[in-house]
Amino acid sequence: MTNATTTIDHDDHDDHGPAYGLSRWVTTTNHKDIGTLYLWFSFIMLLTGGSFAMVIRAELFQPGLQFVEPHFFNQMTTMHGLIMVFGAIMPAFVGLANWMLPLMIGAPDMALPRMNNWSFWILPFAFSMLLSSLFMEGGGPAFGWTFYAPLSTTYAPASTDFFIFGVHLMGISSVMGAINVIATILNMRAPGMTLMKMPLFVWTWLITAYLLIAVMPVLAGAVTMMLTDRHFGTSFFDAAGGGDPVMFQHIFWFFGHPEVYIMILPAFGIISAIVPTFARKPLFGYSSMVYATGSIAILSFMVWAHHMFTTGMPVAGELYFMYATILISIPTGVKVFNWVTTMWRGSMTFETPMLWALGFIVMFTIGGLSGLMLGVAPVDTQYHDTYFVVAHFHYVLVTGALYSIIAAYYYWVPKWTGHMVNETLGKIHFWWSTIAVNVLFFPQHFLGLAGMPRRIPDYALQFAEFNMISSIGGFCFGLAQVFFLFIIVKTIKGGKKATGIVWEGATGLEFEALPSPAPYHSFNTAPEVK
C-alpha cells in the first residue's frame, strides 16, 4: 500500500505556498494549517477555561460567599471541566497529530484533508453554542462536567439543550478527526516504515483514535437520551417512568473512562519522543511500550464502575472493578520505568522540552499513585467526591496531559516556525508553572483527606488555610500561562534560526528529512525508511 505514494505524479500546484488572507484558514486542507488552527483554538479554550478556574479559586480564597452566587459558581465548575476536557486538551492533541503525524510517517498530508477541514471548523460552533448558554435565562449548565441525571434532565436549566447539541457537534468533530488519523496511519506510511518502526507518538495516536471512534458515539447516545427524556416523553433516566438515574452513570462512565486514556495516551507518545532525544539514547523497550499502550486501551473498557463505588454496587462488583482498575497500574508502570531506563546512563541535557517531560514523569506518577488509592473500593468510600479526587485528576490532567502538550510545543515549535524558543524564557515558564502548580494542587490532597467536598462555593473554617494557599498557587499558575502566550507570539515573530535536526540527539523523519521550518508541502515524494 505504501509503495503507491512513491509513484504518484503530482499536479502542477506542487510548490505553491498558502493562499493569503482569511480564506486561507477557512478553506485550507493543509495539515499544517489545520494543525495550527487546532492548536490556537485549544490555547484560546485553555485561557477561557482557565479564567473560569480563576473565578473558582477567587471564590474559594476565603470561607463564606465573596464574589459569586452559588448557582454561578456551579456553572463555573461545570464549564471549566467541559471546556478543558473537550476544548483544550483533546483539540490540542488533535492539532499535534495533524502537524506531526504526516511528518513522522513521511506522508504528504492527512488521508482525508477536506474532512479534516470540516472536523476543525465544527469546533468553534460547538463551543460558541456551549459558551452562549452562560448568557441565557436560567444560566448555563450547572450540574458538573459529568452531567449526571436527574440534575441534567429534570432539574436542568432550559439552556441544557444548547449544551446537548454542543456535545453532539464536538463528538462528530472528534470522530471525524479520529477516522482521519486511522486512515492516514494505516495507508500513508513511507515505504519501509512498518508498524513496529513507527514513532511512539504515531502508535499512541493510532490507539487513541480507535478509542475515540468507540466511545464518542456512546457519549452522543447518552446526551441523545437526555434530550428525549427532556422533551419527547422517554424515561431512560427517570425512575417515574421505569428508568434509572444510576444507568446514566454507567453509560457516561463507559464513555468517560476510555476518555481519560484518550487524554493521556498521546501524552505517553510525546514523552517517548522527547526523553530519548535529550538522553541521547534510543527509547528503552520500544515494543513493550506499544503493547503497554494497547493493554491500557483494552483495560480502559473494563473498569468504568470504579467511578461509582458509592452507588450501592454488590460486593462482587466492587471487587472486580477494584482489581481491574489496579491492574492498569502494571502497563502504566512499564511505561514510567521504560522512560527512567532510557535516561539511565544517557548523556542527558536539560533543554526546556526535556524539563517539561521530566516534570510530566514525576508529577504524572504522583497523580497515578493517588489514582491507585482511589481505586481501592473501601478507601474510595471516604475519598469519593472530595478534594482528594480533584487533586488526583488535576495531577494527571494538568501536570500530565497539559505538561506533555507544552513539552510537545517546545520540542516541535522550531520545526513549525523555524525559530528556536528563547531557552531562558522557556525555563522561567517551566519553573514558574511547576512551583505554582504544586502550590495549587498539592494542598488539595490534604483538604480532601480532611473531608472537604468538591463543587462547593463555601466551606468549613478548618479548610481556610489550605484553600488560601491553593488559590495563590492557582493565580500564579494562571499568570504563567499568559506568559506562555507571550513566548508563543515572540517565537512566531523571530528567534535564533533552527537547524533541520533542531536538537542534537533528535531522530525521526520530521527532524532528519526536513528543513526547519517544514515547507508548506512536505514529502511530496515519499522518503525511504531503512
Added chain:
Amino acid sequence: MSNVFKKIIPRSQMVKICLVPIFMFGFGFAMVPLYDVLCDITGLNGKTGRVEASTIDESDVDVSRTIEVRFLANTATGLPWSFEPLVTKMDVHPGQLYEAIYRVRSTTDRATKGQAIPSVSPGIAAQHFNKTVCFCFNDQDLAGFETRDMPMKFIIGNGISDKVEQITLSYTFFSLDKV
C-alpha cells in the same frame, strides 16, 4: 491532490472504520435493555420480581426462618398525595404469601395520576422478593380528595440468603401528570 488520495485509501477499509462509530452509537442504546437484564439477574438497584399466584406452592413454607419486612412510602415532588402503609413492619416466613395494604389520599381537588416505583434493600434480597398483586403494576388515577386502600401481595423465595434478616421495601409515587 484529492485524486492522489482516492487511489490509496481503500474504500472497504473506510466503510469498516465508519461502521464502528455507527455500531457504538447503537451499543449506547443497547446498554439500556442490557442494564435491565443485568439488574433482574443480580437484583442490582433493588428491582423486585413478579410471579403468578397460580405458580405458588403453599406447602413449601420455611417456618424455621423469620424475616422482618419493613415498609416505606414516599411521594416525589409534584404529586400532592399522602401515601403510607397501614402496617409499617411484618414478620414473615419464606415461601408464604402475605398481604400488605397501603393507603393513598389525594390532597388536591383536581384529578391526579401517579406511578409507584419499588426498591428493595439489601440488593441481594431483591431478586427473591416477588409480588403477585401490586398497585405498582399499573398507574393510579385519583379523583380530587379521594382516598384509596391498595393491596400488595408478596412472597419471599426460599432461595434467599441466610444472611438476610431484615428487608426494607420502599415505594415512591411519581406524578404522571403533564405539567
